[in-house]
Amino acid sequence: MNATTVIQLYVFVLAAFVGYQVISRVPSLLHTPLMSATNAISGISLVGSLVAAGSGSSRISNILGCIAVTCAMINVVGGFVITDRMLKMFKRGSKAGDPSTTLGTGPK
Amino acid sequence: MNARDLLIEAAYLAASVFFILGLRSLSNPDKARRGMNQAAVGMLLAILGTLANAGIVTWPYIVVGLVLGTIIGVPLGTKVPMTAMPQQIAISHGFGALAATLVGVNEWIVKDFGAGIDHGTMVALGFETLFGALTVTGSLMAFGKLQELLPGKPITWPLQNATSIGLFLTTVGMFVWLVINPANPLAFWLMIGLALLIGVLLVLPIGGADMPVVVSLLNSYAGLAAAATGFAIGNNVLIIAGALNGASGLLLSILMSKAMNRSFGNVIFGAFGAETVAAAATSASGLTVRSVSPEDAAVQLAFAARVIVVPGYGLAVAQAQHVVQELAEQIEKRGGEVRYAIHPVAGRMPGHMNVLLAEANVPYEKLLDMEEINPQFEQCDVALVVGANDVVNPAARSDPSSPIYGMPILNVDKARSVIVLKRSMNAGFAGIENALFYEPRTAMLFGDAKASLTRLVTEIKSL
Structure with missing residues (x-):
């Protein structure tokens, strides 16, 4: 096992730990948006896909990469759009005297 | 670099x-x-x-x-x-x-x-x-x-x-x-x-x-x-x-x-469900359910001070989230208070019910999770169960032989009265008979959830 792999493992374990901590604070109210958000973020495979699609090594790379870019992009675009669409719906009932009301105060 | x-x-x-x-x-x-x-x-x-x-x-x-x-x-x-x-x-x-x-x-x-x-x-x-x-x-x-x-x-x-x-x-x-x-x-x-x-x-x-x-x-x-x-x-x-x-x-x-x-x-x-269907068929014999007409159910809801709506996957199937909100509006207009009890596995994915109700403009502070809402059932006049089944089955608390024994449930049976909207008396998805339906306090309102809710709204409006 070389030094790079060790560092990668550090990154992985710490990120998983941070993820666990951050996500355990998400209320069950927002679990569906959470799933679609992580789904959008999993479109990060786009990074690997783009390199393959744009590489000069072989035609196979380009084609596999092109399909992968399409799939990952569907995830990214669809995921973020849908998450925003859902989050937009979560409104606080306009209660008088509640200063923290930031959403849902528009005209009825 | x-x-x-x-x-x-x-x-x-x-x-x-x-x-x-x-x-x-x-x-x-x-x-x-x-x-x-x-x-x-x-x-x-x-x-x-x-x-x-x-x-x-x-x-x-x-x-x-x-x-x-x-x-x-x-x-x-x-x-x-x-x-x-x-x-x-x-x-x-x-x-x-x-x-x-x-x-x-x-x-x-x-x-x-x-x-x-x-x-x-x-x-x-x-x-x-x-x-x-x-x-x-x-x-x-x-x-x-x-x-x-x-x-x-x-x-x-x-x-x-x-x-x-x-x-x-x-x-x-x-x-x-x-x-x-x-x-x-x-x-x-x-x-x-x-x-x-x-x-x-x-x-x-x-x-x-x-x-x-x-x-x-x-x-x-x-x-x-x-x-x-x-x-x-x-x-x-x-x-x-x-x-x-x-x-x-x-x-x-x-x-x-x-x-x-x-x-x-x-x-x-586990392939849950497959093994339990046989057990369910026997347990329902000899018990009777009380059904209620939409008119009576509407009166009950209209004069209730506290109503808790318990949505399940049936609500999603019937696309009834908007009518539920309309019904809640009618009850609130008459001075009642409406809350929603959301079980963690209600629906087909985590948080599914919350999204549906938020879409129907239910303010999110009325959507309460299991821990929050369970103590409130005792003070609740009517619990309205819409398309939920296993998550309100008291057998999970009381019957060690039930396949869902030990599963945390919504304490709907503690409410002063219960109205269950249900298509028919078929057992729930897991194929388990629900003891809640046979309780004396429970009334069943049979029919398509959306149609029943629409009917309730019209009835309350005409009161």
């Missing part, structure tokens, strides 16, 4: 930070939208950073992929109704996993069909293609079940667990063989083929009511596949985003399993 690489790494680092901030913002519904916009900016940075990569020399394939993905992704994001969210998210996991798998396959092909790959990288590539491939077919199966293209009941076959374990061990064998000798096409393709098969066999035996666990688990696998990609091609943003995703999916599947009082293993290998 030259200036270009530094810039790329900076973009990746910023993207990782934005992802974490975005997920963190989801702990507060008021800040969540802004946070997710930050996460989207993070994704844009990651894409731009990648496009600056010196290894990218040809552009047409990239442009085609990005444009196609956007053309398909935008309508998916804007058009899919909220009731279809579980299947939409299930299929999306498949897309992400397919991308990771293809990147892995490509990496293996480009490195001289494995000849140019060291053992360590092969471990990463193996995990990537393995998790990726089984998530692709697993997601398709989950989609099929949720979209009702496949039967929702568990599909089982003889020697099911034996064949699954056999297949699994063979796949692990291929994986080990491949790590020892990466330039082994037979092991590579066989492993991917078997992983695809395992994805199918893993999800087919799982019933529709257990889908929240499956969808969460697939979420986790898709993340792990992305993280493995990061290891294979040496990219930290992939590792970080994948790890966040994997942790999120794992946490959600643990929460969902807990809410059903079942272990992971039981959900995945």
Whole structure:
């Protein structure tokens, strides 16, 4: 096992730990948006896909990469759009005297 | 490291930070939208950073992929109704996993069909293609079940667990063989083929009511596949985003399993429902239910001071979320107070009911989770159960012989009176008879949930 792999493992374990901590604070109210958000973020495979699609090594790379870019992009675009669409719906009932009301105060 | 690489790494680092901030913002519904916009900016940075990569020399394939993905992704994001969210998210996991798998396959092909790959990288590539491939077919199966293209009941076959374990061990064998000798096409393709098969066999035996666990688990696998990609091609943003995703999916599947009082293993290998149908048929004999007319139910609701609505998957099926909100409005107009009791596994994915009710303009502070709402049932005049069944079955508390014994439930039976909206007296999804329906305090209002609710609204208006 070389030094790079060790560092990668550090990154992985710490990120998983941070993820666990951050996500355990998400209320069950927002679990569906959470799933679609992580789904959008999993479109990060786009990074690997783009390199393959744009590489000069072989035609196979380009084609596999092109399909992968399409799939990952569907995830990214669809995921973020849908998450925003859902989050937009979560409104606080306009209660008088509640200063923290930031959403849902528009005209009825 | 030259200036270009530094810039790329900076973009990746910023993207990782934005992802974490975005997920963190989801702990507060008021800040969540802004946070997710930050996460989207993070994704844009990651894409731009990648496009600056010196290894990218040809552009047409990239442009085609990005444009196609956007053309398909935008309508998916804007058009899919909220009731279809579980299947939409299930299929999306498949897309992400397919991308990771293809990147892995490509990496293996480009490195001289494995000849140019060291053992360590092969471990990463193996995990990537393995998790990726089984998530692709697993997601398709989950989609099929949720979209009702496949039967929702568990599909089982003889020697099911034996064949699954056999297949699994063979796949692990291929994986080990491949790590020892990466330039082994037979092991590579066989492993991917078997992983695809395992994805199918893993999800087919799982019933529709257990889908929240499956969808969460697939979420986790898709993340792990992305993280493995990061290891294979040496990219930290992939590792970080994948790890966040994997942790999120794992946490959600643990929460969902807990809410059903079942272990992971039981959900995945148990084929719940199949065994319990026989037991259910006997227990209902000799008991009678009390049915109520819409007129009487309307009077009861109109003069109630506290009403708790308990929505279940039936609400989603009947698309009745808007009518429920209308009914609540009528009750509130007459001075009553309406709250919603949301069980963690109500619906087909984590948080499904919350999204549906939020769509119908129910303010989110009225959506209470199980711990919050359970003590309030005793002071509640009417509990209105709409399309929920197993999550309100008191047998989970009282009957050790019940398959759902020990599962945390909503204490609907503690309410002063209960009205259950139900199509017929068929048992619930898990095939278990519900003791709640036979309680003297319970009245059944038979019929399609949406039609019944609409009727209730008209009746209350005319009072």
